[in-house]
Amino acid sequence: MAEEERGHVEAHHHDHEVAPENRDVEETGHYELMATAIRELLVEKGVVTPEQIREQLEFMDSRGPALGAEIVARAWTDEAFKERLLEDGTAAVDELGIPMAGLELVVVENTPDTHNMIVCTLCSCYPRTILGLPPDWYKSKSYRSRAVIEPRAVLEEFGTSIPENTTVRVHDSNADMRYLVLPMRPEGTGGWDAERLAGIVTRDCMVGVALPDASG
Amino acid sequence: MTAATPEERRFEVGDEVRVALSHPPGHRRTPFYIRGKTGVVERYCGAFRNPEELAYGFDGEPRRHLYRVRFRQHDIWDGYDGPERDTLDLEIYQHWLEKA
Amino acid sequence: MQRQHDMGGMPSGPVDPDSPPTAPWAKLITATVGALREKKLMTVDEMRRALEDLPSEQYDRDYFERWAEALTDLLEEKGLATHDEIAGRMDEIRRRLEGGT
Numbered sequence A: 001m002a003e004e005e006r007g008h009v010e011a012h013h014h015d016h017e018v019a020p021e022n023r024d025v026e027e028t029g030h031y032e033l034m035a036t037a038i039r040e041l042l043v044e045k046g047v048v049t050p051e052q053i054r055e056q057l058e059f060m061d062s063r064g065p066a067l068g069a070e071i072v073a074r075a076w077t078d079e080a081f082k083e084r085l086l087e088d089g090t091a092a093v094d095e096l097g098i099p100m101a102g103l104e105l106v107v108v109e110n111t112p113d114t115h116n117m118i119v120c121t122l123c124s125c126y127p128r129t130i131l132g133l134p135p136d137w138y139k140s141k142s143y144r145s146r147a148v149i150e151p152r153a154v155l156e157e158f159g160t161s162i163p164e165n166t167t168v169r170v171h172d173s174n175a176d177m178r179y180l181v182l183p184m185r186p187e188g189t190g191g192w193d194a195e196r197l198a199g200i201v202t203r204d205c206m207v208g209v210a211l212p213d214a215s216g
Numbered sequence B: 001m002t003a004a005t006p007e008e009r010r011f012e013v014g015d016e017v018r019v020a021l022s023h024p025p026g027h028r029r030t031p032f033y034i035r036g037k038t039g040v041v042e043r044y045c046g047a048f049r050n051p052e053e054l055a056y057g058f059d060g061e062p063r064r065h066l067y068r069v070r071f072r073q074h075d076i077w078d079g080y081d082g083p084e085r086d087t088l089d090l091e092i093y094q095h096w097l098e099k100a
Numbered sequence C: 001m002q003r004q005h006d007m008g009g010m011p012s013g014p015v016d017p018d019s020p021p022t023a024p025w026a027k028l029i030t031a032t033v034g035a036l037r038e039k040k041l042m043t044v045d046e047m048r049r050a051l052e053d054l055p056s057e058q059y060d061r062d063y064f065e066r067w068a069e070a071l072t073d074l075l076e077e078k079g080l081a082t083h084d085e086i087a088g089r090m091d092e093i094r095r096r097l098e099g100g101t
Helices: A002-017 A030-044 A050-061 A065-077 A079-087 A089-095 A141-146 A151-157 A194-198 A203-207 C024-038 C044-052 C063-077 C083-100
Strands: A104-109 A114-119 A167-172 A177-182 B016-019 B038-048 B064-072 B087-093 B097-099
Touching: A030 A050, A030 C024, A030 C063, A030 C083, A050 C024, A065 A079, A065 A177, A065 A194, A065 A203, A079 A089, A079 A104, A079 A177, A089 A104, A104 A114, A114 A151, A114 A177, A141 A151, A151 A167, A177 A203, B016 B064, B038 B087, C024 C044, C024 C063, C044 C063, C063 C083
Parallel strands: A104 A177, A114 A167, A167 B087
Antiparallel strands: B016 B038, B016 B097, B038 B064, B064 B087
């Protein structure tokens, strides 16, 4: 996933630097024109500089699920870090050089008793500084409306079955906290190092709609 | 502009609270489905500038206390199709809460 | 009384877990909003309010299309750029592209 994101960054920068004149008119949709028009106008008026927009794009492209996977793998292999992470998520990820940009991080731990899943019913609040931009399904009407009222049915649609004797706890992320699910470390990963562990921690695991799979 | 002192904090972890059953117009961060429901304060999140004011260009002061409240799913939805133990956590600003 | 953005519990179909990569223009809109926030020219709360107040035919569009619409409304409200200026510039860019190939 990290490679894919990096590839995407390069594609994006390439695209961004090609003059609009050299691009195919047919591919230029209404909203693409709108985005370019807004940027040109705001830059010409001196409201924002190209550098300020570039910095935002670069920061955006440097965020992705690999950061979250690093946090989870560290928590799985370092009990003291895990305690700090659950106690004060913002401070703990700051240790790893990951900023929360003014928001507070709450890390919720999956246990045999409790499975956590995250949604934002009002908009699409998401821990972007850790996981990057949210996937389309997280922003969809289906997920936003149903995750709170029928979480188990939604989990089944992701292929995730939670036993009846485990509490499903939905977090509707609607204000100044951002949430990250700390999944349970799967059986059979005893001898794995942090890097190998990080490889099985997907974005969906950290939103709480999937479970890490150590079988592949 | 100097930050105003937050309002007095009224709730503690473990308090049973009811969300106001109120439908004011404008930008509100308390979802429709939770209004009028009763839950228990799970954690105190801190004092934050009021989003209902920030949304219209005001400074959001004084800061509002924000709590995480835990609800039983069966208390929120009639006919919730899941075990009794399932819960939902939500952040709610103090001015939306009253003692249950 | 339940407003369009306040979706919790509304009836809806199955979740489609597919998620194509974000288009460059969508990232540009996001970055523009980020830069305006960084400069304290707007807040995320104002952006959310502008989104919620969109007419339903715009709110129901793709996420970033919705953002683009809300951003243009906020830019006009704040006197930073008008809808007419943006539409005019879009025409100009289109002509530029047509002349360029």
